Amino acid sequence: MQDLPMWIKIVLAGTVVTYLWRMLGVVLISRLDPQGTMMLWIRAVATALVASLVMRLMILPSQMMSVTTLTNRLSALFIGLVVLFTIRRNTVIAVFSAVLALMLMAWLQQG
């Protein structure tokens, strides 16, 4: 099985097993009330899930982010949120503030 061409591996162990969940979504949506309690609960779960994905990326950083410390990363996120709530919920400014804060902290530590 290890000798299969790469594109077939991608389709079998990538596309099929990923699309499965999306397809289940299409099948289930016709049975749910889009304004109902169930959808709001799903929204809460999705929100918590993405928040924990963000936190996981902070505590288990990829190779490329490992020049920064956990404290750097968490403070940069905090700075981004402070900017978000101070400057009229502007996502663009908030995200760039967070990224610049992180790069600045990493640069100062390096120097």
Add this chain to the structure above:
Amino acid sequence: MKYNGHTQSLRGTYDWGALPYGMRNAFSMAGLVMAASFLGFGALIRDLGVTLSAGVFSVAAIWALPGQVVFFSMVAHGATLPATALVVTLTAIRLLPMTLLVLARVRLRNAPRWPEFLLAHLTAVTLWVIAGRSMEKWPRERRLPCLVGTGLMLMALMSVMTVIGYMLADNLPRILSAGLVFLSPAFFLTSLFANASYRFDYAAVIFGGVLSPFAVMLFPDFDLLVSGLVGGTAAFWLFAPRRGRSH
């Protein structure tokens, strides 16, 4: 096509004239953030010794960055295909709620179902964020085509970014690469707060974030699922929605 504001929700056909408008939405903050992530992905596959064509194929074939990263890092380290498939499918469970939430905003009840299967393949976190932000102003029959346009354009752009990342891999300063990788989590977190309207939305962000380190320690393979379900359900239960939106 013209649309009649009074009958829009009863119509059973999508207005595909909205597709090019949706394509423009790809050139936005969300698209820029995604571009940075795919630049990182391109650099990563170069690092793992994956061919560029396989990397670009995976962009269109899988279209879920965590899954793509897991797939290539496992295959590169000699994992078996079934083991790889199992881990990839675990990272993809989050796409179920995403697809449900995106479709709930855009689908027409009496229309053919095939466009929903197409949109489902294009759905991931970024498209959910875009759908949450920009759909209200569109008439219902233009929403799905618009998002399909956004998704297809994002897919084309991200294929290009993967190629660029692959070629730049060795030449980016380390602090800049760290900043590029950090863009996505920063964007996701700010978007969650910016799009929050119910009290349980805020609670879900906080609970999910706080539970994450414990879930990573206790259930390393299912951590997202556990903290998502537990944090989201707790937030929803403790801060039961009241329909009057309050910021």
